[in-house]
Amino acid sequence: CPRFERPALLGGASTAASSSSAMKAVILVGGFSTQLRPLTLTLPLPLLEFCNETLLSHQLRALKDAGMSEVILCYHEHMVPKSWDAAIRELQDELGISITCSHEEQAMGTAGAIKTAEDLITDYGKNSNPFIVVNADVLCSYPLKDLLRAHVKHGRQGTLLTTRTEQPSHYGVIVSDERTGRVLHFVEKPETFVSDSINAGVYVFSPSVFARIPAGRPVSMNEVLPTMAHEEQLHSMLLTGYWIKLTTTSSFMEAVSAHLDISRFLSPSTLASSSNDVTIKGNVMVHPSAKIGRGCILGPSAVVGANCVLEDGVRLEASTLMEGARIQSHSLIKDSLVGWSAVIGRWCFVTSSILGERVNVEDTLLINSAIVLPHKNLDVNIRKAEIVI
CATH class of the missing domain: 2.160.10.10 (Hexapeptide repeat proteins)
Structure with a gap:
């Protein structure tokens, strides 16, 4: 997996440059072993087997089906397991999709990670296509084509996928216009009910979003998205399929059950x-x-x-x-x-x-x-x- 590190590319040629018409996606991996232990003591989260296919493979297939030709993996882990590069090469060959790694010297946060990979995503400003961002610890039914269409239709800087939860007080919730999908504002862990919609960790952004993200320091999506909503630059689309955030082994097994249920109908x-x-x-x-x-x-x-x-x-x-x-x-x-x-x-x-x-x-x-x-x-x-x- 070719690694992109900003200082090296600023000083020389990039082997990862692609056509200005390429549709790209980013998977935010972060660290390799902070969740789902003891499983991640053996393999990093993206390479864990989920229903007999790696988590990363499930996400890459969904991105390829949505028309993505290149996927950038953002991570800050310094202790890269030996299995990582071989697994990435195998997935690249199997799926016929270009995979590039963007390595952060320190954890840059969910928004800071895409800022670090800006030159890769935009081909140094030559690629103006919108791009998809997916959190590596999220599994869902991935309606990525619909999300892209919604983004192009409303013409704002960002579109995020939302899902409903029965426990909104455990999350930051999203208040949006149900008619248009425009995000109005965010409420962090509300004590009284204001909404049951939460951020599903899947986004489409236009490259103009990079101007909002400060360079050189960690930046969370929670810092960027509320400002976008305030300036009427953020829309949402509600997910109708299943959604699981893989933070524990119990959530992993819940996701297996949901995926098998979906497989009964789809495959x-x-x-x-x-x-x-x-x-x-x-x-x-x-x-x-x-x-x-x-x-x-x-x-x-x-x-x-x-x-x-x-x-x-x-x-x-x-x-x-x-x-x-x-x-x-x-x-x-x-x-x-x-x-x-x-x-x-x-x-x-x-x-x-x-x-x-x-x-x-x-x-x-x-x-x-x-x-x-x-x-x-x-x-x-x-x-x-x-x-x-």
Whole structure:
């Protein structure tokens, strides 16, 4: 993944320059391992498997479908894992989309990050097309074509995607004109009801927005968007599909359930069906390379990753198995996430737990409400909430 750092490009040629007609998008990655631990102790958030495809791949596919030809990944992480560059190259080849990295020397905030990447986004001022911005920790149904059309139609500097929430007091809410979509103002964590619409973390901006963002210091979208609304330069579009912000492993599993529900209607061929040996209940996704034993019962809301092995009589419910996980015979896994190459012994009951990479659970154990860091061996029951370090 070619890295763009402003001082280097100011002094020399850019290998990332593209046509002035190119449609571009930005994914705001930020740091790699600040959320969803212990999973992100193994892989950075964008490379986590979500329904047997990386989170980044889901976002890149949506952006490509919306007509984007180049995507810029903005991050400030200095400890870049070895898997990062190889994964980006693989995604670039697989999807046929150009991917460039914009590396910040320090965390520049959600608006400061796109300011840092301004020259990449605008081809040094030659590209006047609007561009899409997506937060890396957001998963939704991505109505990006509609969002682009709405942006072009109203002709303002920015358009943000909004979603409704049942807990508006937990967020900053958006008050907008329901007839026109124009954003009127923002209210931070209101104590009384003023709106149930919140920022979904997906935007379209025109390049003129860069004049609003100070250079050389961290800047949040929360600093820029209210001013745009005050000057009548910000519109909104309400999302009608699902939306999840991936801040915890529980939100990750909620997103899996929502995505499987959507898959039932949009791509039912990706979901598994019962056979003579295996019973499928509800929405279940099984990677073609996985091996499922006789008498297994899977679902609802279950995902079995690549090269996983489920021995005879396994029950898997509302759970995700990452690549290479092995569940030995007659174990029950419920409301849990099992990490890469983890092994669950025979006749185990694992519930409401998160197991990191290469965790080993010995036979006949109860594991309840546990968060287990990678490479740990469990040989005793865990009956109440516990973090195994």
